[in-house]
Amino acid sequence: MSADVSPTGKRSGPGPSPELRASHADRDRVVDLLRIAAGDGLLTAEELDERLEAALSARTVSELAPLTADLPPVSARGAVSTAEVKDVVRIEQVHSGTIERGGRWVVPRRIELAVTYCDVVLDFTDAVITHDTLRIEVGMTGKTLTLVTRPGVVVDTDGLRLVHSRVTHRHAPPGPDAPVALRVELVGRKAHGRVVVRPPRRTFGQWLRRRPTHR
Numbered sequence: 001m002s003a004d005v006s007p008t009g010k011r012s013g014p015g016p017s018p019e020l021r022a023s024h025a026d027r028d029r030v031v032d033l034l035r036i037a038a039g040d041g042l043l044t045a046e047e048l049d050e051r052l053e054a055a056l057s058a059r060t061v062s063e064l065a066p067l068t069a070d071l072p073p074v075s076a077r078g079a080v081s082t083a084e085v086k087d088v089v090r091i092e093q094v095h096s097g098t099i100e101r102g103g104r105w106v107v108p109r110r111i112e113l114a115v116t117y118c119d120v121v122l123d124f125t126d127a128v129i130t131h132d133t134l135r136i137e138v139g140m141t142g143k144t145l146t147l148v149t150r151p152g153v154v155v156d157t158d159g160l161r162l163v164h165s166r167v168t169h170r171h172a173p174p175g176p177d178a179p180v181a182l183r184v185e186l187v188g189r190k191a192h193g194r195v196v197v198r199p200p201r202r203t204f205g206q207w208l209r210r211r212p213t214h215r
Helices: 024-039 045-057 061-068 204-210
Strands: 088-094 099-101 110-116 120-123 133-141 144-148 153-169 182-198
Touching: 024 045, 024 061, 045 061, 110 120
Parallel strands: 088 110, 099 120, 110 133, 120 144, 133 182, 144 182, 153 182
Antiparallel strands: none
């Protein structure tokens, strides 16, 4: 039996094969899966931090495998292939009905809004998050830009210039701290209208359960 050749070019005797090295793409893939799992409530903030640190420092594929072994299959969580994830999505519209992204839409790295007198609703309640940051470049006049958030989605409006507009930020009811799965950065210019950041509206059944009991 011939001897194995080591990475240094030297021949070695019979023995176990060397472990397969992890590439940047391997580590990035695991990091994306962990962030999606945290956004779905499958990992706590502490678990996410620990696993991200382990993923980024992993040197072999066998070190990466245990980090996602206890998570549901990707297809069961509605995740998508890398080919479906876009870097930039441009939304351009003038004087039309409401432009809406909802359900299990795939969040890109950047959204360009070039909208005049159209309402825009970006609902992150069930969105598929594959990056940790979304930059929204706003060029919008009139009407309302609404961002519907969920635990783990935070919105930064500091980079947005307002002209005869205002921002309304309605926070979700207090609850367990969720790890930040997505940071939405609003930049650009919003004129003559509103920007609303709010949690999902309660269903009628949820509203009834929260009503005070009268004696």
